[in-house]
Amino acid sequence: MIKVIVAGFEGKMGRQVLDLINKSDDFELVAGYAPHAQTNALSVKVYNELAAIPKKVADVWIDFSLPTSVYQNSLTALEKGIRPVIGTTGLQPEQISSLQKIANQQKLGALLVPNFSLSAVLMIKLAKQAVQYFPEVEIIELHNARKVDAPSGTAKYTATQLAGDKEIPIHSVRLPGYIAHQEILFGGIGEALTIRQDSFDRSSFMPGVALAIRKIMHINQFVTGLENILE
Amino acid sequence: MIKVIVAGFEGKMGRQVLDLINKSDDFELVAGYAPHAQTNALSVKVYNELAAIPKKVADVWIDFSLPTSVYQNSLTALEKGIRPVIGTTGLQPEQISSLQKIANQQKLGALLVPNFSLSAVLMIKLAKQAVQYFPEVEIIELHNARKVDAPSGTAKYTATQLAGDKEIPIHSVRLPGYIAHQEILFGGIGEALTIRQDSFDRSSFMPGVALAIRKIMHINQFVTGLENILE
Amino acid sequence: MIKVIVAGFEGKMGRQVLDLINKSDDFELVAGYAPHAQTNALSVKVYNELAAIPKKVADVWIDFSLPTSVYQNSLTALEKGIRPVIGTTGLQPEQISSLQKIANQQKLGALLVPNFSLSAVLMIKLAKQAVQYFPEVEIIELHNARKVDAPSGTAKYTATQLAGDKEIPIHSVRLPGYIAHQEILFGGIGEALTIRQDSFDRSSFMPGVALAIRKIMHINQFVTGLENILE
Amino acid sequence: MIKVIVAGFEGKMGRQVLDLINKSDDFELVAGYAPHAQTNALSVKVYNELAAIPKKVADVWIDFSLPTSVYQNSLTALEKGIRPVIGTTGLQPEQISSLQKIANQQKLGALLVPNFSLSAVLMIKLAKQAVQYFPEVEIIELHNARKVDAPSGTAKYTATQLAGDKEIPIHSVRLPGYIAHQEILFGGIGEALTIRQDSFDRSSFMPGVALAIRKIMHINQFVTGLENILE
Incomplete structure (x- = not known):
C-alpha cells in the first residue's frame, strides 16, 4: 500500500x-x-x-x-x-x-514529469531508438486552434531528445476540432517509419x-x- | 479513334x-x-x-x-x-x-496541365467543396529529400484554389524514402476531415x-x- | 427567422x-x-x-x-x-x-438524417465523386472498444453509396481511446487517394x-x- | 574488411x-x-x-x-x-x-532474416515495448492488389511477437497503387499510439x-x- x-x-x-x-x-x-x-x-x-x-x-x-x-x-x-x-x-x-x-x-x-501521457512518453522513448537507424526526421504536431503557443512543449522536448548535431524541423498545425496529436516521421532509403500519438481526453x-x-x-x-x- | x-x-x-x-x-x-x-x-x-x-x-x-x-x-x-x-x-x-x-x-x-496525377487533381477538386463547410484548413506536403523547392507547386496551387481572404499554412516535409504525398487537413467543431494523396510512381x-x-x-x-x- | x-x-x-x-x-x-x-x-x-x-x-x-x-x-x-x-x-x-x-x-x-456529422457526410459526398475515377476502394472504420456493433452504420452506408456491382471490404477496428473515425482508401495505378473523417466530440x-x-x-x-x- | x-x-x-x-x-x-x-x-x-x-x-x-x-x-x-x-x-x-x-x-x-526492411524490423521491435503499456492492439497491413496472400507474413509475424494470451486482429487492405505498408494501432484510456511502416522500394x-x-x-x-x- x-x-x-x-x-x-x-x-x-x-x-x-x-x-x-x-x-x-x-x-x-x-x-x-x-x-x-x-x-x-x-x-x-x-x-x-x-x-x-x-x-x-x-x-x-x-x-x-x-x-x-x-x-x-x-x-x-x-x-x-x-x-x-x-x-x-x-x-x-x-x-x-x-x-x-x-x-x-x-x-x-x-x-x-512534463507529460503524463503514456502514449506521448512512449513515442519519445521509441523515437530515440528509431533515430539511431533513421537519422533523418521531422515532427508534425497538431493541436486545437485555441492553443496559443507553437511549437508545443512536447514537440520541442522531442526534438531535443532526438537531435544530434542538427536541427529537426517541427511543423505546427492549429485547427479547430483537433485535440493534441503528434507524428514523428523518419525517412530512409526507399522506406519510412512513423510514430504517431493521439491524446483524445484528459483522462x-x-x-x-x-x-x-x-x-x-x-x-x-x-x-x-x-x-x-x-x- | x-x-x-x-x-x-x-x-x-x-x-x-x-x-x-x-x-x-x-x-x-x-x-x-x-x-x-x-x-x-x-x-x-x-x-x-x-x-x-x-x-x-x-x-x-x-x-x-x-x-x-x-x-x-x-x-x-x-x-x-x-x-x-x-x-x-x-x-x-x-x-x-x-x-x-x-x-x-x-x-x-x-x-x-500542371499535374497529371488523378489523385492530386481529385484531391484539389474535392477540397474546393470541403472548404465551403470547413474554412479552417492547413496543408502538409511530403516529398523526397532530393526535391529542392518548397513548398511544392501542387501545394501552392492547392492553397490558391482554397484560399478566400486568408493565408493557408503549408508545411513542407523533406525526407529520404518519401516520393510525393500531400494532405489537406480541415478542422471543424469537434471533428476533422482529411484528404490525402500519394504518388508512388511516375506511371x-x-x-x-x-x-x-x-x-x-x-x-x-x-x-x-x-x-x-x-x- | x-x-x-x-x-x-x-x-x-x-x-x-x-x-x-x-x-x-x-x-x-x-x-x-x-x-x-x-x-x-x-x-x-x-x-x-x-x-x-x-x-x-x-x-x-x-x-x-x-x-x-x-x-x-x-x-x-x-x-x-x-x-x-x-x-x-x-x-x-x-x-x-x-x-x-x-x-x-x-x-x-x-x-x-442518419448522421449529422458534417465531416462524415462530406466524406461520403466526396467519395462518391472519387470512386468514378478510382473504382478500387476499401473502408477502415475505427471506434471505441465499447461500441458493440461492427461494421458501423456509417461504414455500411458509405459502402452502399460507393458500391457498383462489387463488394467493398470494410475493416472494423475496436480499441480503447478511439472515438469515431473512418478512412476511405482509393487505389489507382501508382497512386492512392484517402479521405479520412474524425469525430472527436458530440458537439x-x-x-x-x-x-x-x-x-x-x-x-x-x-x-x-x-x-x-x-x- | x-x-x-x-x-x-x-x-x-x-x-x-x-x-x-x-x-x-x-x-x-x-x-x-x-x-x-x-x-x-x-x-x-x-x-x-x-x-x-x-x-x-x-x-x-x-x-x-x-x-x-x-x-x-x-x-x-x-x-x-x-x-x-x-x-x-x-x-x-x-x-x-x-x-x-x-x-x-x-x-x-x-x-x-524473414524481413530485411529496417523500418519493418524496427516497427516490430518498438511495438514489443509499446504493447507492455498498451495491451489492446490491432494491425492494418496494406499491400498492392497483386499480392495474393493475406494477411502478409510480416503482419502474422508481428502478431505472434505481440500477442500474449489473446488474438490480435489483422486487417488486410489490397489495392492498386499501394506497395507494402503496415500500421500497428494501440489504444489506451483517452489516447492512442500508432506505429506505421512504409516500404516504397526494393532498395x-x-x-x-x-x-x-x-x-x-x-x-x-x-x-x-x-x-x-x-x-
Missing part, C-alpha cells in the same frame, strides 16, 4: 488524482494540501500550511498545484522525506538543480500518474521525464 | 505516352515531333521542324518537350488546328494569355494523360488544370 | 439543440414536445400530447425522441404542416415509405443540425442523408 | 547485394556461388558446386538463392566456417532446428543487409529476425 498526499487536490488534475487513488487497490490517500481549502474537504486530514505537515506522513507527494508554489512544495516534500511526483509546470532551471541535488543527496526518489493522463506513483518507490534519485522510468 | 502527335517523345514522359497510345484502343499515334530525333525513330512520321507539320495532321498534340520550346510548340499546334495538351512547364503568364486568346477565338480545346500520370486526350475532344476553349474537366 | 419545435428536448442531443437554437440569430424556439416533461421546463410552451400541437406552430420539427415514437412524431409533424428533421433512429422501411409519400404529396420538406453534430434546419426550408420533398442537400 | 560470398548473385536481390558490397568500404566480395552461372560472370571466383568452395573462403555467406537450395547452402556455409545470412525463404522448422544446433555448437554467427532492403553483415561478425549463435540484433 503506497501512502499518497495530494497537493492541489481542488484543481482539475487534482480531482482526477483523488479519483485515481480511490479506485486503485495499492494506493491510499493519507492527506491533502491546499492553502485555502476547507479542512473538511476530504475524508482525510487537509493541511493549509506546509509547516504543519508531519515528516514521512506519506510515501509519495503528488503535486498539481501552481507555478508559484511548486518549488516550495517540492522542497518541503523532500525535506520531510516524501517522494515528489511533480506535475506542476513553472520550475526554473536553477530550482530544478536545487531539487535534484537534495533528492540525490538524500537518495530519495523524485520525478519531474489519458491518469495511467501515467499511476505509473509514476508505483515507479518512484523504486528509484533513489531525481529523474526528469516518465520515459526514463519506463522499462 | 483519336489521332495523336507527341512532341518530346524521346523524354521520360514522352516514352510513357507512346506506350500509353500503343496500349489504348481509342488512340492512334500519327506522328512525333522532336528537333533532333532520327526520322526513323518511330513507326510513324517524325518531324524535326514545326513548319513541316501539316495542318490538322492530328486531333491532339501532346507536349512533353522543354520549357524553352513549349510556347512555340503550343502556338504551332493551335495554328494548325491541333488541340494541345500541355504537360511541359515553363510557360510565362503572358504566353498563357496569348494561347488562351487564340484557343478561345478558334473555339479549339487546349489544356494546360501514375498516364491515366491523367489518357483522360486529358479524351476530354479535350469535347471542350472548345483554353482550360487550366485537369480538375476543371473532371465531372 | 426560422421557428423551431424540438421533440425530445430533454435528451442529450435535445439539450444541445436547445443550446444551438439559443445561440443562433436566425432560429427561434417556439415550443417543445415531450410526453412526460414538466410544462414549465422551457421558456416556451411545452406540449405533452401530439394532438395538442397546433397546425403550423413552427417551420421545422427537430426530432431527437425515441425509436418507438419517431414514426408517430414525424407523421404528426407532416400532418400539421411542419417540416420534420428526423435525427432519431428506428424507422422501418415501410414507415419511411409512408412519410416519403406524404411529404412529397404535400410538397413539404422532410429530412431523414460536432450541431453544425449539421443547423445546416439541416436552414436547408429544409428550401426543399419540398422527402430527402435521406445530409450529403444530398450539400451543394 | 569483411569478406563476403554471395549465393544466388544472379537474382534481383543478389544483384543488389553485389552493388551494395561494391559501394561499401568495409565489405569485400571474395566469391559468388550459383550452380548454373558462367564462371566469368563476376570479377571474382564463381563456384558452381558447393563441394568446391574452400573452408573459410569468406567471413559471411549471403544467401538469396532458391527455397529448394537454401538448406543445403546454409549447411555448407556452417560446415565451412562461414557465417550465413539467410534471406531466402523456404526453410522447414526442422531444418531451422538443425542449422541452429550446428551454429550454436560451433559458436558461429548465423542469421535467418529499402539493402541497409538491412548491410546491418546483418556487420552484426553477424559479433554474434556466436543462430538468431532469427533482424530485430533481435538491433541495439
Whole structure:
C-alpha cells in the first residue's frame, strides 16, 4: 500500500488524482494540501500550511498545484522525506538543480514529469531508438486552434531528445476540432517509419500518474521525464 | 479513334505516352515531333521542324518537350488546328494569355496541365467543396529529400484554389524514402476531415494523360488544370 | 427567422439543440414536445400530447425522441404542416415509405438524417465523386472498444453509396481511446487517394443540425442523408 | 574488411547485394556461388558446386538463392566456417532446428532474416515495448492488389511477437497503387499510439543487409529476425 498526499487536490488534475487513488487497490490517500481549502474537504486530514505537515506522513507527494508554489512544495516534500511526483509546470532551471541535488543527496526518489501521457512518453522513448537507424526526421504536431503557443512543449522536448548535431524541423498545425496529436516521421532509403500519438481526453493522463506513483518507490534519485522510468 | 502527335517523345514522359497510345484502343499515334530525333525513330512520321507539320495532321498534340520550346510548340499546334495538351512547364503568364486568346477565338480545346496525377487533381477538386463547410484548413506536403523547392507547386496551387481572404499554412516535409504525398487537413467543431494523396510512381500520370486526350475532344476553349474537366 | 419545435428536448442531443437554437440569430424556439416533461421546463410552451400541437406552430420539427415514437412524431409533424428533421433512429422501411409519400404529396420538406456529422457526410459526398475515377476502394472504420456493433452504420452506408456491382471490404477496428473515425482508401495505378473523417466530440453534430434546419426550408420533398442537400 | 560470398548473385536481390558490397568500404566480395552461372560472370571466383568452395573462403555467406537450395547452402556455409545470412525463404522448422544446433555448437554467427526492411524490423521491435503499456492492439497491413496472400507474413509475424494470451486482429487492405505498408494501432484510456511502416522500394532492403553483415561478425549463435540484433 503506497501512502499518497495530494497537493492541489481542488484543481482539475487534482480531482482526477483523488479519483485515481480511490479506485486503485495499492494506493491510499493519507492527506491533502491546499492553502485555502476547507479542512473538511476530504475524508482525510487537509493541511493549509506546509509547516504543519508531519515528516514521512506519506510515501509519495503528488503535486498539481501552481507555478508559484511548486518549488516550495517540492522542497518541503523532500525535506520531510516524501517522494515528489511533480506535475506542476513553472520550475526554473536553477530550482530544478536545487531539487535534484537534495533528492540525490538524500537518495530519495523524485520525478519531474512534463507529460503524463503514456502514449506521448512512449513515442519519445521509441523515437530515440528509431533515430539511431533513421537519422533523418521531422515532427508534425497538431493541436486545437485555441492553443496559443507553437511549437508545443512536447514537440520541442522531442526534438531535443532526438537531435544530434542538427536541427529537426517541427511543423505546427492549429485547427479547430483537433485535440493534441503528434507524428514523428523518419525517412530512409526507399522506406519510412512513423510514430504517431493521439491524446483524445484528459483522462489519458491518469495511467501515467499511476505509473509514476508505483515507479518512484523504486528509484533513489531525481529523474526528469516518465520515459526514463519506463522499462 | 483519336489521332495523336507527341512532341518530346524521346523524354521520360514522352516514352510513357507512346506506350500509353500503343496500349489504348481509342488512340492512334500519327506522328512525333522532336528537333533532333532520327526520322526513323518511330513507326510513324517524325518531324524535326514545326513548319513541316501539316495542318490538322492530328486531333491532339501532346507536349512533353522543354520549357524553352513549349510556347512555340503550343502556338504551332493551335495554328494548325491541333488541340494541345500541355504537360511541359515553363510557360510565362503572358504566353498563357496569348494561347488562351487564340484557343478561345478558334473555339479549339487546349489544356494546360500542371499535374497529371488523378489523385492530386481529385484531391484539389474535392477540397474546393470541403472548404465551403470547413474554412479552417492547413496543408502538409511530403516529398523526397532530393526535391529542392518548397513548398511544392501542387501545394501552392492547392492553397490558391482554397484560399478566400486568408493565408493557408503549408508545411513542407523533406525526407529520404518519401516520393510525393500531400494532405489537406480541415478542422471543424469537434471533428476533422482529411484528404490525402500519394504518388508512388511516375506511371501514375498516364491515366491523367489518357483522360486529358479524351476530354479535350469535347471542350472548345483554353482550360487550366485537369480538375476543371473532371465531372 | 426560422421557428423551431424540438421533440425530445430533454435528451442529450435535445439539450444541445436547445443550446444551438439559443445561440443562433436566425432560429427561434417556439415550443417543445415531450410526453412526460414538466410544462414549465422551457421558456416556451411545452406540449405533452401530439394532438395538442397546433397546425403550423413552427417551420421545422427537430426530432431527437425515441425509436418507438419517431414514426408517430414525424407523421404528426407532416400532418400539421411542419417540416420534420428526423435525427432519431428506428424507422422501418415501410414507415419511411409512408412519410416519403406524404411529404412529397404535400410538397413539404422532410429530412431523414442518419448522421449529422458534417465531416462524415462530406466524406461520403466526396467519395462518391472519387470512386468514378478510382473504382478500387476499401473502408477502415475505427471506434471505441465499447461500441458493440461492427461494421458501423456509417461504414455500411458509405459502402452502399460507393458500391457498383462489387463488394467493398470494410475493416472494423475496436480499441480503447478511439472515438469515431473512418478512412476511405482509393487505389489507382501508382497512386492512392484517402479521405479520412474524425469525430472527436458530440458537439460536432450541431453544425449539421443547423445546416439541416436552414436547408429544409428550401426543399419540398422527402430527402435521406445530409450529403444530398450539400451543394 | 569483411569478406563476403554471395549465393544466388544472379537474382534481383543478389544483384543488389553485389552493388551494395561494391559501394561499401568495409565489405569485400571474395566469391559468388550459383550452380548454373558462367564462371566469368563476376570479377571474382564463381563456384558452381558447393563441394568446391574452400573452408573459410569468406567471413559471411549471403544467401538469396532458391527455397529448394537454401538448406543445403546454409549447411555448407556452417560446415565451412562461414557465417550465413539467410534471406531466402523456404526453410522447414526442422531444418531451422538443425542449422541452429550446428551454429550454436560451433559458436558461429548465423542469421535467418524473414524481413530485411529496417523500418519493418524496427516497427516490430518498438511495438514489443509499446504493447507492455498498451495491451489492446490491432494491425492494418496494406499491400498492392497483386499480392495474393493475406494477411502478409510480416503482419502474422508481428502478431505472434505481440500477442500474449489473446488474438490480435489483422486487417488486410489490397489495392492498386499501394506497395507494402503496415500500421500497428494501440489504444489506451483517452489516447492512442500508432506505429506505421512504409516500404516504397526494393532498395529499402539493402541497409538491412548491410546491418546483418556487420552484426553477424559479433554474434556466436543462430538468431532469427533482424530485430533481435538491433541495439
